Amino acid sequence: MSGTENYVSIEVARGTEKQSAATVRLSVEQASYAYHSRGNTAPVFTLAATTFSARQREIVTILGPNASGKSTLLKLIAGALEPLSGRVELEGFETSRLDARTRAQRIAMVHQESQLLFPARAWEYVLQGRHPYGRMLRFETEEDVNIAENAMAQVGAKHLRDRWMHEISGGEKQRVILARALAQQPLLLLLDEPTLHLDIGAQVDLLERLRQLAAENRYTVVVVTHELSLAAEFADQVVLMHKGKCLRVGTPAEVYRRDLLEQVFEAPLDVDMGPEGRPRVHIRGAKPPG
Amino acid sequence: MRTLTLNRLLWICGALLAVLFAVVVLALKVGAVPISMTDLAWNLVRVIVGRDTQLSSEYGLIIFGLRLPRIVLGIFVGAALSVSGAGFQALLRNPLADPYVLGVSSGGSFGAILALIFLPYMPLVTPLAAFVAATATVAMVFFLGRRQGQLDNTTLLLAGVITNSFFSAVIIFLMTTLKGGEDRGMLYWLMGDLSTPLAASVRWMFAVGLIVGIGAIYTTAADLNLITMGEREAMHLGVDVTRVKLVVYVSASLLTGLAVSVSGAIGFVGLLVPHAMRLLFGSDYRVLIPTSAIGGAIAVVVADTLARKVVAPTELPVGAVLAIFGAPFFLYLLRRRLA
Secondary structure, three states: OHHHOOOOOOOOOOOOOOHHHOOEEEEEEEEEEEEOOOOOOOOOEEEEEEEEEEEOOOEEEEEOOOOOOHHHHHHHHHOOOOOOEEEEEEOOEEHHHOOHHHHHHHEEEEOOOOOOOOOOEHHHHHHHHHHHHOOOOOOOOHHHHHHHHHHHHHOOOHHHOOOEHHHOOHHHHHHHHHHHHHHOOOOEEEEEOOOOOOOHHHHHHHHHHHHHHHHHHOOEEEEEEOOHHHHHHHOOEEEEEEOOEEEEEEOHHHHOOHHHHHHHHOOOEEEEEOHHHOEEEEEOOOOOOO | OOOOOHHHHHHHHHHHHHHHHHHHHHHHHOOOOOOOHHHHHHHHHHHHOOOOOOOOHHHHHHHHHHHHHHHHHHHHHHHHHHHHHHHHHHHOOOOOOOOOOOOHHHHHHHHHHHHHHHOOOOOOHHHHHHHHHHHHHHHHHHHHOEEOOEEOHHHHHHHHHHHHHHHHHHHHHHHHHOOOOOOOOHHHHHHOOOOOOOOHHHHHHHHHHHHHHHHHHHHOHHHHHHHOOOHHHHHHOOOOHHHHHHHHHHHHHHHHHHHHHHHOOOOOHHHHHHHHHHHHHOOOHHHHHHHHHHHHHHHHHHHHHHHHHOOOOOOOOHHHHHHHHHHHHHHHHHHHHHO
């Protein structure tokens, strides 16, 4: 296993405009982290040194079961945590060293939605994405409004503009939250388990939109998920995590190996190659009756 | 989309200030000595722009020497308490937060009484002690209101209610055993009352404290909008959450401390007014802070006028009037949230 830990992905050039995607945008180099419950005690969780890099228009999936270190890795990328060793750089700047405003102009994070304290309309919510560009009490400019409108149009949420956030469905809410991230006009779009509360239709819709957005807006997209089949279908690169270690980085076809996935997800699985070199994962379940 | 513009903000505040002016004129009129409304309005404007009143000296004395100081005190206290309430609601992520319900007002009262008993000849110490005690009470309620490291809405309110009755009991104990330099009575500290005019020596300090407190909270208004939608998200949108919370914590405690040191524990202003303003003008803190300040002033002046009028020639503590409206409103909000 030791040989695979520092595995750096070979270039994945699936897109057509290879020349503009030539430079690395996000580089994670031997980044590690440790959580301590308090003081000098032994760490309760460690993330071993992890290395991978991503270009613009690329979708990277951080894949693994619960407590595998996915979210920690995402926080390191977002700059919310400072790595214990190694570096996380976005276009040459260490993400944890950027000041909060600059960071918010370059990195957008999509969480599962939080409880709103007071009712808000979808457009008010999306307009908050312009916050990192404003000063103190600044009133939103026409430009801010246009950017917010465009963001909503891009995710197909224009019709939700005047609706209350607590009255729309889970899938619609996820679109509005995504629109707020787009309104930040980031270079890097991070999503933490974005498909968790969505039905299958909304999941596919979201991921197709992400692919389209990555291409059109030249984002680098990093998605944390434990959904094996969705990652296989939509990722350009997969970072496979297990118990705080990065086991492998590569295209889905390279990473989706039966023995590896069975070890990580602790379930009997079958992997076969679908069209376009995308692997398919099935549960090797009970024998069919008869 | 109807975004907030400076123009719209000024219009809203202007309209509310006009309402406040009308309420002040009405409040000046209510009392044993009759006088016409137009005379009052005209003379009030003259006083505001810094000219002498044209009323005969005895009327002038009653209106501007007795009634107006009490109204001005009501304006200060109302503005301080309702901005403080709006601040606590965002800080503690609890729409039912209010300095009185959280026990911060009675904590502040306790500090003020201690200062009055032990340092009776230093008038500036009273508001300072109230501020320090209010700050400590917020911290205490915050830690008592947590469960498994998370702030829990119901536990927080319970912690506040219990803190409130504890400090009320301590206040009653202090007032009955060690009177010292304090002669304002128990009801004043427990219910809130505007009958004691602001001593000239603390007037400037009160005004400065009020402006600094409200101003400091106002600088964080745009950040508070994001924090009410989720702290984690606010952080990723470039808000320095720790700094904003510290500013709001200290400023809201300061405002509560100042208010209780001159009027006792008036309750529910910080709950009633911000929610009324949200219903009227939306939840945007950039509108909510100034409208709450003016709305709080209106609410307390109206309540105090009722307190003087309803049972004339005696009077009620203003806090009793506000609690009669405020407590049912609190229950309404609580039930609606549970539903």
